[in-house]
Amino acid sequence: MLDVNIPIIYIQDYDFVRTDELIKDILGENTKIFEWNPANKYIDFRTKEPYGMGEGKTMADLLTQLTTPSTNYTTPRFLVLRDIQDYLDETKSTYDPAVKTALQLIALRKLYDRDFELTIIMISSVLKIPPEIEKYVSFLGIDFPNEEEIKKIIDEHIEVNGYKNFQEKDRDGLLPNLRGLTLFEIDRMLDIAMSRNGSLTAEDTSRILEHKKQMVKKSGVLELVDTEESIDNIGGLDALKEYLQRKEKIIKNLEKAKKKNVTVPKGVFIVGMPGCGKSLCAKATATLFQVPLLKMDMGSLMGKYVGQSEENIRKAIRIAEAAAPCVLWIDEIEKMFSGIGGHNDILTRMFGYFLSWLQEKKTSVYVVATANSADNLPPELKRKGRFDEIFCVNLPNNKEREEIFKTHLERRNQKHIQISKKLIDATVGFNGADIESVVNEALEQCFIEPKPALDTDTLVKVAENTISITDSCKAQIVNMNKIFTQCKFKDASDPKGHKQKN
Numbered sequence: 228m229l230d231v232n233i234p235i236i237y238i239q240d241y242d243f244v245r246t247d248e249l250i251k252d253i254l255g256e257n258t259k260i261f262e263w264n265p266a267n268k269y270i271d272f273r274t275k276e277p278y279g280m281g282e283g284k285t286m287a288d289l290l291t292q293l294t295t296p297s298t299n300y301t302t303p304r305f306l307v308l309r310d311i312q313d314y315l316d317e318t319k320s321t322y323d324p325a326v327k328t329a330l331q332l333i334a335l336r337k338l339y340d341r342d343f344e345l346t347i348i349m350i351s352s353v354l355k356i357p358p359e360i361e362k363y364v365s366f367l368g369i370d371f372p373n374e375e376e377i378k379k380i381i382d383e384h385i386e387v388n389g390y391k392n393f394q395e396k397d398r399d400g401l402l403p404n405l406r407g408l409t410l411f412e413i414d415r416m417l418d419i420a421m422s423r424n425g426s427l428t429a430e431d432t433s434r435i436l437e438h439k440k441q442m443v444k445k446s447g448v449l450e451l452v453d454t455e456e457s458i459d460n461i462g463g464l465d466a467l468k469e470y471l472q473r474k475e476k477i478i479k480n481l482e483k484a485k486k487k488n489v490t491v492p493k494g495v496f497i498v499g500m501p502g503c504g505k506s507l508c509a510k511a512t513a514t515l516f517q518v519p520l521l522k523m524d525m526g527s528l529m530g531k532y533v534g535q536s537e538e539n540i541r542k543a544i545r546i547a548e549a550a551a552p553c554v555l556w557i558d559e560i561e562k563m564f565s566g567i568g569g570h571n572d573i574l575t576r577m578f579g580y581f582l583s584w585l586q587e588k589k590t591s592v593y594v595v596a597t598a599n600s601a602d603n604l605p606p607e608l609k610r611k612g613r614f615d616e617i618f619c620v621n622l623p624n625n626k627e628r629e630e631i632f633k634t635h636l637e638r639r640n641q642k643h644i645q646i647s648k649k650l651i652d653a654t655v656g657f658n659g660a661d662i663e664s665v666v667n668e669a670l671e672q673c674f675i676e677p678k679p680a681l682d683t684d685t686l687v688k689v690a691e692n693t694i695s696i697t698d699s700c701k702a703q704i705v706n707m708n709k710i711f712t713q714c715k716f717k718d719a720s721d722p723k724g725h726k727q728k729n
């Protein structure tokens with residue numbers, strides 16, 4: 228960017244320590260760098276001390292002064308404007324149109340006047356640029372530290388703390404948990420881990436994982452889900468389970484597979500009835516692939532402010548990419564595509580960004596997107612090259628209900644209970660969540676009555692008194708079935724065909 232005479236460089240990052248280090252590194256010791264920020268006003272970028280001629284000046288005054296024709300900079304200088312987005316935002320009380328105009332003038336002089344070697348570097352944790360100056364701006368995204376850089380930070384901590392017994396395997400245990408965090412966050416976590424006993428062992432890994440969970444949560448766009456759900460906990464959905472087990476073989480041998488020209492798996496889209504195991508499948512996928520599960524909740528991604536939702540999705544994707552290999556679970560993805568094609572520009576742009584990321588994705592972020600509704604599924608989503616496959620999950624058939632009962636009874640140490648035909652007949656139209664609640668309710672009854680042990684008859688009685696999803700959402704189910712038949716998605720239950728069996 229410096230070589231091609233870009234007038235304004237925009238760095239979006241919330242780790243100010245890291246961006247400052249980066250700027251100092253790139254520009255070297257002798258380049259003049261000033262800074263203006265709302266708290267300190269005009270200061271020297273390196274020392275953070277007030278700076279001579281502009282001390283206490285408002286930004287508009289400072290920038291206007293820089294645009295006077297008599298101001299010349301024949302040697303390169305840099306002005307860092309930190310967190311100034313509110314001065315450019317017409318909806319904010321701090322908005323000052325002079326700032327926008329001055330930035331335009333500075334950018335133009337930088338482009339056309341050889342004696343004006345002033346580059347603006349804007350740093351902010353949010354991405355907000357008015358259209359008038361957008362054409363002069365180049366964006367610089369800072370990647371999270373890669374494996375080599377993380378190794379270097381770990382080694383620095385080992386050395387500084389004089390820790391002698393550190394082993395290679397300890398580092399291998401720590402490394403995956405430090406991916407997807409900023410340099411500053413990694414530094415802090417290692418400090419905390421080492422301050423306890425001066426060592427850095429495998430024991431610290433779980434503590435670090437706990438901190439990481441909090442930090443990912445603080446990002447406000449993703450959540451690190453701790454899960455032990457395994458594929459064996461899913462009753463039925465054989466086609467989907469078989470499919471995921473095939474992908475497991477590739478994900479676990481990715482480098483080998485790539486050498487054989489196998490494409491990196493992108494992800495799977497699971498759409499279907501509520502309470503039928505979609506979330507369970509997302510969790511079990513992460514356990515199966517032995518990678519962390521990052522959950523992106525579309526509801527919390529939708530920001531209050533203009534541009535915030537798009538920024539959130541970029542941020543979420545950046546964190547997931549840095550944390551790869553991982554499973555990125557996008558819950559309620561229908562919220563993103565429900566506004567496509569209408570007047571909701573933000574949703575349309577978010578969706579476009581997401582689709583092109585999915586299409587071009589080279590990293591091992593495996594996406595599991597789940598949706599309750601298949602209404603208005605945009606055709607872009609179904610095009611090849613996006614998700615590898617779309618599965619629909621319907622209400623469980625007889626055999627599946629039996630399997631779901633089995634998994635839930637087994638998990639509650641009730642493996643011995645026979646699942647009678649009467650029980651299967653009594654639960655037609657139940658989803659997995661209904662079945663789980665029948666098992667829980669029956670166990671609760673046995674405890675309260677009290678009854679010596681759970682039996683099939685109690686399960687049948689409870690089932691007969693349960694209001695199932697089919698009782699409560701009839702119209703929704705009929706509608707969903709219609710959509711599934713029209714769309715011809717793969718049936719998650721049937722490994723051989725497309726048609727629903729129920």
Ligand code: ATP
Binds near residue numbers: 598
């Ligand atoms: P929603 O769309 O409402 O989020 P969902 O399809 O994601 O629902 P889950 O959250 O996966 O449903 O399931 C709800 C509960 O029902 C879980 O606790 C899970 O244990 C149980 N359940 C659902 N389907 C199955 C299944 N196929 N096998 C075993 N348990 C199931």
